Each structure stands twice: as structure tokens, then as C-alpha cells.
Amino acid sequence: MTAQPLATTVHVARPDQLTVPVLYALLRLRSDVFVVEQDCVYPDMDGRDLDPEVLHLWVSPADDPEEVLACLRVLPEPDGGTRIGRVVTAKAARGRGLAGDLMSAALAEVGSAPCVLSAQTYVRDFYASFxxxxVGEEYLEDGIPHVDMRRAGR
Incomplete structure (x- = not known):
């Protein structure tokens, strides 16, 4: 018997719209994956999460908006463009297309503005599909190969 697909919801919120449990879940997921799973000791909480211009996007089960299965953030760039960052999916939720759902929602928010991101090299093709x-050469960030990527304004 095939398992039923999980019904999910994509949420978009500015920092002042986040509940404390959701903010905690966003930060916890990022820490679980980037710091623990990928073994990178770095200051994930960089002061940008509470910037009033930042958008937080996350996917939750449809029946539990405070459970975070995947998330990312959209930040303004000094040049007027936009940056997508901290794209992450919980280990147990991978392979369901949640990161793609988030990227589609994030790019709908970005609209026609130019957009940049720093991609772990192994997911370069995923971002290319969007x-x-x-742009530029591959580099190491916290011991993980990355490449800067750009989507021109539309």
C-alpha cells in the first residue's frame, strides 16, 4: 500500500508576524542541518532574521503551521536586488519537493527584481532550474564547496 502524500502549506511572514514557536522552529531546523548535520560551526543567527524587510518562508504540514519541514529567507540587498538564503529541508522531509515549493513561492515574492544566492555546489542544478x-568560481565556505548564483531581473 502506498503512503498518502503529506498535505502541506507554504507560509510567508515578516519577522513581526512570526510566533515565538515558529521562529524557534525555523532557527532549530537551520541549526540541526547546517551546524549539526553538516558539521559547520558558524554563527547562523547573523542579526538579519529580525530585519523588518526580511521575509521568512516555511513549509509545514497543513494541520500544524508551527511545525517547520523546510524554510528559507528572502533579504534585501544593498544594490536594490534580493538575496535568497538559508534554504533548508528537514532530513525526514527531503525528496518531497518542498524546497522547490519554497523557491517558487520565494521567487513569486521577489517578482522581477534581480536575485542572488550562495549555493552549495551539489545543488547548483536545482537553483539553475529556477x-x-x-557567477564566479567555486569557493569553500565552512569547508563546504559553494558557488554564487544570480538570476537577472525580469
Whole structure:
């Protein structure tokens, strides 16, 4: 018997719209994956999460909006463009297309503005499928190969 797909919801909120449990769940997921799973000791809480211009997007089960299965954030860039960052999916939720759902929602929010991101090299093709192109050379960040990517304004 095939398991039923999990019904999910994509949420979009500014920092002042986040509940404390959701903010905690966002930060916990990022820490679980980036710091613990990928073994990178770095200051994930960089002061940008509470910037009033930042958008937080997350996927939750439809019946529990405070459970975070995947998330990302959209930040303004000094040049007027936009940055997508901290794209992450919980280990148990991978392979369901949740990161793709988030990227589609994030790009709908970005609209026609130019957009940049720093991609772990192994997911470069994933971001390319959303119109991002590599710019510059591959580099190591916290011991993990990355490449900067850009999607031109539309």
C-alpha cells in the first residue's frame, strides 16, 4: 500500500508576524542541518532574521503551521536586488519537493527584481532550474564547496 502524500502549506511572514514557536522552529531546523548535520560551526543567527524587510518562508504540514519541514529567507540587498538564503529541508522531509515549493513561492515574492544566492555546489542544478546562473568560481565556505548564483531581473 502506498503512503498518502503529506498535505502541506507554504507560509510567508515578516519577522513581526512570526510566533515565538515558529521562529524557534525555523532557527532549530537551520541549526540541526547546517551546524549539526553538516558539521559547520558558524554563527547562523547573523542579526538579519529580525530585519523588518526580511521575509521568512516555511513549509509545514497543513494541520500544524508551527511545525517547520523546510524554510528559507528572502533579504534585501544593498544594490536594490534580493538575496535568497538559508534554504533548508528537514532530513525526514527531503525528496518531497518542498524546497522547490519554497523557491517558487520565494521567487513569486521577489517578482522581477534581480536575485542572488550562495549555493552549495551539489545543488547548483536545482537553483539553475529556477533561472539562476553561476557567477564566479567555486569557493569553500565552512569547508563546504559553494558557488554564487544570480538570476537577472525580469
Amino acid at each position: 533561472g539562476f546562473e553561476a
